[in-house]
Each structure stands twice: as C-alpha cells, then as structure tokens.
Amino acid sequence: MITFDNVSFRYKRRKPLFENLSLNLVPGHIYGLLGRNGEGKSTLLRHIAGLVFPDKGEIDVFGFKPFERRPGFLREVFYIPEEPYLPSGTVKSLSERYGSLYVNFDHGVFVKAIFQFDIFENEKLDNLSYGQRKKVIIAFALAANTKVLLMDEPTNGLDIPSKTQFKKLVLSTFNEERIIVMATHQVRDLENLIDTIIILHENKLALQAKTDEVSQLLSFQIRPELQDHEDVLYAQISPGGYKVVTKNIFGNAGQINLEYLFNAVIESPSSMKEIFDQLPVRN
Numbered sequence: 001m002i003t004f005d006n007v008s009f010r011y012k013r014r015k016p017l018f019e020n021l022s023l024n025l026v027p028g029h030i031y032g033l034l035g036r037n038g039e040g041k042s043t044l045l046r047h048i049a050g051l052v053f054p055d056k057g058e059i060d061v062f063g064f065k066p067f068e069r070r071p072g073f074l075r076e077v078f079y080i081p082e083e084p085y086l087p088s089g090t091v092k093s094l095s096e097r098y099g100s101l102y103v104n105f106d107h108g109v110f111v112k113a114i115f116q117f118d119i120f121e122n123e124k125l126d127n128l129s130y131g132q133r134k135k136v137i138i139a140f141a142l143a144a145n146t147k148v149l150l151m152d153e154p155t156n157g158l159d160i161p162s163k164t165q166f167k168k169l170v171l172s173t174f175n176e177e178r179i180i181v182m183a184t185h186q187v188r189d190l191e192n193l194i195d196t197i198i199i200l201h202e203n204k205l206a207l208q209a210k211t212d213e214v215s216q217l218l219s220f221q222i223r224p225e226l227q228d229h230e231d232v233l234y235a236q237i238s239p240g241g242y243k244v245v246t247k248n249i250f251g252n253a254g255q256i257n258l259e260y261l262f263n264a265v266i267e268s269p270s271s272m273k274e275i276f277d278q279l280p281v282r283n
C-alpha cells in the first residue's frame with residue numbers, strides 16, 4: 001500500500017506543488033497518473049521513490065518512509081525516470097551484474113522482454129538509441145519484480161509495435177501484489193492497460209477513479225451537432241461531428257476516451273467532482 005496523508009510540497013523558491021494531498025494506492029492495480037505540464041507528476045513519483053521528501057504530511061510505502069531509503073525499501077521499489085541512466089557494458093551484463101540487487105529478480109523475464117523488444121543480448125548499452133535504452137530499462141524493471149514499479153513517460157521513444165509489446169509485457173508480469181504507477185501524456189498508450197486513473201490539477205488530486213467506474217458514470221459519444229448541449233461536460237469538434245463527454249444517464253458502460261476524460265476534468269473540475277463524489281471513499 002502507498003499512502004500520502006496530507007502531503008504538501010514546494011521546491012525552494014517555487015510556488016506550492018502539492019497542498020494537503022492525500023492518496024491511497026493499493027496492490028493489484030496499474031495506475032495512470034495524468035496532469036498538465038509542470039503539475040507535479042514526476043515529483044509525485046520521486047516522493048514515492050524517496051528522492052524528494054515532503055514539507056508536511058506523511059508518506060508510507062509498504063510500511064517504509066521512502067526518504068529513509070532503507071535497504072528493504074530499495075529492494076521493493078523500482079523507479080524509471082523519463083531519462084533513465086544505464087551503466088556501461090552489454091545488455092546481458094546488466095541483468096547478470098545488477099539483477100541480484102532485487103530478491104525476486106527473474107532473469108528469464110528479462111531475456112524474454114529483451115527478445116520481444118528486438119534487442120540483442122550482446123549489444124553494448126552505450127551504443128543503443130534512446131528508445132532501445134528505454135526498452136532495456138523497462139525489461140530490467142519488469143524482471144526486478146518489485147512490489148512498486150514507478151514509470152515516468154515509459155512509452156516515450158518507443159515505436160508503435162514496441163508500445164504494443166510494452167503493454168503485453170506489463171500485463172504478463174503484473175500480479176496482485178504489485179503496484180504500478182505510470183505518469184504520461186501519451187494517454188492512448190495507457191488504454192486497456194491501466195485500471196485506475198489519477199489526475200493532478202492545481203496542486204490537488206482532481207480525480208482518482210477506476211476505469212470501470214468512469215465508464216459507469218460518464219458517457220463518451222459522437223454527436224453530429226451540438227444544439228442541446230446542457231448535459232455536455234466536454235466537447236471537441238472531430239471529423240465525424242462532436243466528441244462529447246456527458247453523464248452516463250442510461251448506465252450502459254461504454255468505452256472510455258482518456259483524452260476527453262482528462263480535458264473534461266481540467267475544464268469542468270467542479271461538475272466532475274460532483275459526479276465522482278458519488279463513489280465510495282477509498283481507505
């Protein structure tokens with residue numbers, strides 16, 4: 001379990017980034033963390049990883065205070081920053097040298113992921129492109145089998161087939177004991193992968209909802225015209241008419257569009273809050 005209890009934080013000489021932020025993340029879920037540029041997504045991941053500590057409030061990660069960075073904590077939390085660092089050596093040597101830092105490291109998972117990402121085991125890490133380096137660190141992180149896996153913009157630099165492989169690999173290595181949090185702007189890449197959406201907006205948690213809750217409460221449709229639009233929470237013109245987000249009054253769960261959901265939360269935060277306040281409080 002990861003808990004933020006009334007966390008406030010600002011970088012020195014900067015405006016506040018989080019104000020009394022409370023959050024509960026539980027094992028068995030893949031969270032998608034969304035927010036506009038500079039909203040604090042990377043900073044939130046860095047708080048969980050213990051690389052930044054809060055000015056106020058408490059953070060608990062499976063019983064550890066992250067910023068103490070105890071060995072038991074470091075063995076169970078893997079953080080992939082947007083620009084990951086890789087040491088020198090071959091792809092294979094990464095797993096051989098550093099896998100033992102993680103008690104549950106599965107060399108077989110690493111080899112399989114590397115193969116599926118079309119990377120050669122004997123390739124030198126220094127010679128890899130940005131996207132290939134990203135794939136290697138993702139393969140290593142999935143093989144590390146930590147309880148917590150934090151990924152910042154994991155699909156940046158991945159080509160289209162690799163994004164599909166990425167989703168398959170994440171789902172095939174995921175289990176009920178793990179928490180995965182992915183911060184991204186590439187919302188399409190998260191479709192059918194994440195099961196819970198977190199949106200940060202203006203120093204606060206604007207939304208935390210499971211995808212099935214979103215589809216029960218909201219409807220995403222295309223309307224040829226936008227005449228009677230009182231019920232519309234968000235509309236965007238598109239080739240087939242208007243793509244709109246409305247309340248789901250008929251209760252038929254349909255497909256979610258994460259981009260429109262995000263825009264609806266940013267444009268109509270109070271209406272969205274009212275709708276999502278119907279959900280039970282998470283402890």
Ligand SMILES: Nc1ncnc2c1ncn2[C@@H]1O[C@H](COP(=O)(O)OP(=O)(O)OP(=O)(O)O)[C@@H](O)[C@H]1O
Pocket residue numbers: 011012014017035036037038039040041042043044
């Ligand atoms: N080390 C730092 N020192 C001072 N300010 C920082 C530092 N790191 C980030 N910031 C500032 O904190 C704010 C949040 O940054 P952060 O990278 O967490 O946002 P983000 O939501 O991940 O942004 P993006 O979507 O652009 O990647 C930004 O205004 C950024 O300039």
